[in-house]
Amino acid sequence: MTYTDEVLVLDDVTKRFGAHTVLDGVSWRIGPGITALLGPNGAGKTTLIRIVSTLEHLDGGRLTVLGHDVVRERRTVQQLLGLTGQHTAVDGMLSGTENLVMVGRLLGLSRLDARRRAGELLDQFDLADAARRRAGTYSGGMRRRLDLAMSLVRAPRVLLLDEPTTGLDPRSRRALWEQVRRLADDGTAVLLTTQYLEEADALADRIAVLDSGRLVAEGTAAELKAGAGGDVVEVLDEHGQPSGALSTDGTAGHVASVLRSLPGTARVQVRRPTLDEVVLQLTGKDAA
Amino acid sequence: MTTVAVREPLATTPPVRPGVLTPFTVFVGRSLRHSLRDPEALLMGIALPTLLMLVFTFVFGGAIGGDSRAYIDYVTPGIILLCAGYGAATTAVAVSRDMTTGTIDRVRTMPVPGVALLVGHTVASLLRNLFSTAVVILVGVLLGFRPAAGPVEWLAAVGLVALWILAITALFAFLGLVAGSAEAASGYGFILLFLPYASSAFVPVATMPSWLRVFAEHQPITPLTESIRALLAGVSPGGDAVAAVLWPLGVLAVALVLTAWRFPRTRSRLVH
Ligand SMILES: Nc1ncnc2c1ncn2[C@@H]1O[C@H](COP(=O)(O)OP(=O)(O)O)[C@@H](O)[C@H]1O
Ligand SMILES: [Mg+2]
Numbered sequence: 137m138t139y140t141d142e143v144l145v146l147d148d149v150t151k152r153f154g155a156h157t158v159l160d161g162v163s164w165r166i167g168p169g170i171t172a173l174l175g176p177n178g179a180g181k182t183t184l185i186r187i188v189s190t191l192e193h194l195d196g197g198r199l200t201v202l203g204h205d206v207v208r209e210r211r212t213v214q215q216l217l218g219l220t221g222q223h224t225a226v227d228g229m230l231s232g233t234e235n236l237v238m239v240g241r242l243l244g245l246s247r248l249d250a251r252r253r254a255g256e257l258l259d260q261f262d263l264a265d266a267a268r269r270r271a272g273t274y275s276g277g278m279r280r281r282l283d284l285a286m287s288l289v290r291a292p293r294v295l296l297l298d299e300p301t302t303g304l305d306p307r308s309r310r311a312l313w314e315q316v317r318r319l320a321d322d323g324t325a326v327l328l329t330t331q332y333l334e335e336a337d338a339l340a341d342r343i344a345v346l347d348s349g350r351l352v353a354e355g356t357a358a359e360l361k362a363g364a365g366g367d368v369v370e371v372l373d374e375h376g377q378p379s380g381a382l383s384t385d386g387t388a389g390h391v392a393s394v395l396r397s398l399p400g401t402a403r404v405q406v407r408r409p410t411l412d413e414v415v416l417q418l419t420g421k422d423a424a
Numbered sequence: 425m426t427t428v429a430v431r432e433p434l435a436t437t438p439p440v441r442p443g444v445l446t447p448f449t450v451f452v453g454r455s456l457r458h459s460l461r462d463p464e465a466l467l468m469g470i471a472l473p474t475l476l477m478l479v480f481t482f483v484f485g486g487a488i489g490g491d492s493r494a495y496i497d498y499v500t501p502g503i504i505l506l507c508a509g510y511g512a513a514t515t516a517v518a519v520s521r522d523m524t525t526g527t528i529d530r531v532r533t534m535p536v537p538g539v540a541l542l543v544g545h546t547v548a549s550l551l552r553n554l555f556s557t558a559v560v561i562l563v564g565v566l567l568g569f570r571p572a573a574g575p576v577e578w579l580a581a582v583g584l585v586a587l588w589i590l591a592i593t594a595l596f597a598f599l600g601l602v603a604g605s606a607e608a609a610s611g612y613g614f615i616l617l618f619l620p621y622a623s624s625a626f627v628p629v630a631t632m633p634s635w636l637r638v639f640a641e642h643q644p645i646t647p648l649t650e651s652i653r654a655l656l657a658g659v660s661p662g663g664d665a666v667a668a669v670l671w672p673l674g675v676l677a678v679a680l681v682l683t684a685w686r687f688p689r690t691r692s693r694l695v696h
Binding site: 186189190191192211214215217219221222223224225227229230234238239241242243244270283286 | 441442443446447450454457458461462525526527529530531532533534535536691
């Protein structure tokens with residue numbers, strides 16, 4: 137068995153749909169823990185996840201999962217991965233238990249083991265009460281949790297989550313974060329995509345920003361904030377609340393000239409940019 | 425630098441492979457559950473055969489044959505095939521639904537042959553429609569249908585029905601694969617559902633205008649109806665039997681080739 141600190145290695149990964157280059161030579165090393173791939177709609181996040189999970193072909197470059205090539209060792213890679221796609225893949229006509237047992241049986245568990253594992257997962261994801269109900273009657277949050285549980289039947293070593301909390305209310309979102317954290321603590325490497333900075337900030341050990349098929353930044357949240365752009369001059373209203381923000385390149389001269397452009401009576405504070413502002417600078421778009 | 429960072433697979437979950445047949449039985453079970461839990465499918469399976477038998481026997485039977493009892497013997501095979509068409513058409517919707525939700529993605533990322541999903545839908549459709557066939561025959565008998573077939577003829581007749589169901593189900597599964605939506609998938613089935621009306625299923629081809637007659641004599645439903653009718657009457661179907669076997673085999677072969685070509689290229693249609 138390979139012991140490695142490199143979970144995914146992308147080397148010049150390229151993907152085109154017709155004339156449209158969706159991933160433009162992405163090179164990226166992803167280690168253990170939780171990694172967030174952040175980017176606006178259409179950046180290529182789903183495409184990247186689908187290539188890792190063997191659902192799309194590469195047009196160029198190389199990609200390995202724990203040292204196994206996604207093209208040449210497709211079956212091995214599939215054994216290592218769990219995927220929760222952007223659209224939930226639960227069967228609404230089947231109960232929670234039946235959904236999980238079906239996946240267990242397809243993965244080679246005996247009927248008995250599949251039932252036992254289903255029971256464990258239903259407990260773990262707070263679905264025990266709804267176990268016998270059809271998944272079609274579940275709320276969005278419950279469906280998402282069942283979907284996640286279905287990706288975990290065989291305890292994958294690498295979990296891919298494509299916008300796992302999109303469309304969830306804040307409470308369900310927090311509950312799902314908690315589950316993902318627990319999985320990561322147990323040693324599952326997690327790659328998740330998100331449009332929410334808050335989510336990347338709260339969950340991820342490392343964050344990468346994808347924009348139009350290119351990786352434009354990579355690092356911890358603190359590194360990203362420190363690396364990109366300079367301090368922000370924030371203008372405050374009479375209640376001390378921020379009413380506007382002006383970005384600077386971080387040099388004393390630029391900050392001073394920005395301050396001079398404001399009326400002398402203006403109340404201001406100078407601070408580090410938020411992750412939001414960093415991503416806005418990097419991509420020229422709002423992430424959300 | 426090398427660190428022990430990503431844990432090994434859990435000891436409780438060794439990398440076993442499912443048995444060769446397991447994916448097929450699992451998906452057949454799933455599709456059957458779908459059928460049993462879908463009120464529309466159940467209605468289609470029971471009410472439609474019953475209603476069609478009643479309508480054809482009492483409404484058209486009197487007008488066409490003069491004697492509705494005699495017409496039952498004539499029309500039962502046609503109604504079996506008509507119901508099979510409607511029943512098989514639901515396969516297109518079921519397959520299309522799997523392609524437009526995340527289901528196909530989940531299956532594709534598991535170490536099982538993806539076609540097992542289609543086989544599940546097909547086998548379930550076969551069982552569902554054989555059940556409808558039984559309903560048609562049962563209602564027919566209640567209304568006065570008196571088949572003269574012996575065990576061999578029964579077996580042959582049911583075999584022909586099953587072969588035809590299999591063939592059009594495979595074709596509808598392919599349509600479900602290529603249709604953009606479940607609605608479009610069911611729309612494509614129109615032509616197949618129309619076939620029995622332009623055949624000897626309900627009226628003898630001799631009564632048709634010559635252009636329609638040429639069509640009726642060269643499409644699968646006519647030799648199938650004639651053969652099943654003969655078998656149920658306890659007589660030999662003669663030359664019709666050859667066409668009645670070759671047509672479904674041909675349709676099946678075309679459907680399987682098209683599916684084998686198309687399925688690996690099918691992406692889930694909810695990617696973005
Ligand atoms: N199957 C496909 N065929 C054609 N274009 C696609 C396909 N999948 C994705 N795209 C295009 O690729 C780009 C990136 O899409 P996607 O990976 O879904 O982005 P994201 O998940 O970041 O929103 C988009 O412009 C999208 O329209
Ligand atoms: Mg996406």
